[in-house]
Amino acid sequence: MKKVSRLMFSALAFLTIGSTMAVSIGAVSADEVADTKASMTNLSAENSALLAKLSAAQDKVASIDSQVSNKTVAIDDAQKNIASTDKEITEVAQKIVKVQAEVQSRKAVLKEQVIALQKRAGDSVSGNVYVDFIVNSDSFSDMVSRASVVGKLNQANKEAMDAVANSESKLATLKQEQVTKKANLVNTKAQLEKDQAQLTLLKADAENEQASFQQEVDGHKTQLASLQSQLDAQTAAAVEAAKKETEKATIAPTVAPKTGSDNTPAPTVAPKTGSDNTPAPTPAKTTTVAPSGANTGSLVGNALQFIGTPYAWGGAQPGGFDCSGLVWYAAKMAGINLPRTSQEQSTVGTKVSLSELQPGDLVFWGGVGSAHHVGIYIGGGSYVHAPTEGQNVTTMSMQYYKPDFGRRL
DSSP, rough: HHHHHHHHHHHHHHSSSSSOOOOOOOOOOHHHHHHHHHHHHHHHHHHHHHHHHHHHHHHHHHHHHHHHHHHHHHHHHHHHHHHHHHHHHHHHHHHHHHHHHHHHHHHHEEEEEEEHHHHHHOOOOOOHHHHHHHHTTTSHHHHHHHHHHHHHHHHHHHHHHHHHHHHHOOOOOOHHHHHHHHHHHHHHHHHHHHHHHHHHHHHHHHHHHHHHHHHHHHHHHHHHHHHHHHHHHHHHHHHHHHHHHHHHTTTOOOOOOBBBSSSOOOOOOOOOTTTTTTOOOOOOOOOOOOOSSTTOOOOOHHHHTTTOOOTTOOOETTTTTOOOHHHHHHHHHTTTOSSHHHHHHHTTOOOOOEGGOOOOOOEEEEETTTTTTTEEEEEEEEEHHHHHHTTTTEEEEETTOOEEEEEEE
């Protein structure tokens, strides 16, 4: 565009030389050039508005992706809890069976005790084995001794049976608690899956909207490229016509050139200029800002090695990543411990403005504590991220999808 501006400036300069230049410059007029530029300006304004809508649509898709990923992680956790509860229920059931066996064993012992006492008691007097055992004593001291034995047996048997009964009751309660817990987990998982299905439908609508905006933006780009070519051709024609008119208007009588003492023309030295008679621009100095964290460089490198890895809801392994899963895994490889979700990751470290980003900083969309998308800044106004379902890990310029803020680890 700078070259076009210089050409336009040259054309206008030629068109304003002298009063004799108030004539047509040929097939292409300055008005036509101006009209083309006006069309480009209007189209660029429309394109900017479309890009804003496209960015909002991308943001909506990213937000839904974040919710779906979180649901996926929650479903996986619920499934793990269900499996753990099933295991606990099985273990408790086995303990109950063991206690019940102990009850049967205790009853068998009591039966043997009764049989033994009957043998020692002799003829039944009262119909109660324990009373008969005491009554049929050989002497008073034997009676006292037998009464003591019966008392101890009764107390021991009572304590043993109470302990077994209490244990069985506690195990039965624990088993019921685990069964209830499992039922709640199953319901929670079913609701999460239902929510996930609804979000998937919403995501499809958002992606259709995004695709529509993208199609319009692509159409505008094509029109802008066509208008740019037209403007270049019109400007070149205007410049050529202006030169010819200038040559006609500036014809002057021949004047003998001045000579030196030896009647030879003095040499003429033309000033050195660029190709369009303007000084060549001085290239600007560029500086590279080193990342602040000790491991942020490896964080960038770790993430970049997964370029092309497919997006996966709830994914946090090389086989598939969601946005926060990629950041979490790359950080883990660099020895950095980060939370799993983008919401939690957006609260780690210190907040950084987009103008102060350094390679290795995390970039977020949304708010602190409620971010719905995350990437890793790699420098040069670009970042690496896992975009959305159906796409792969890639890099993107902030010009096309601009984050809201950064965090420095």
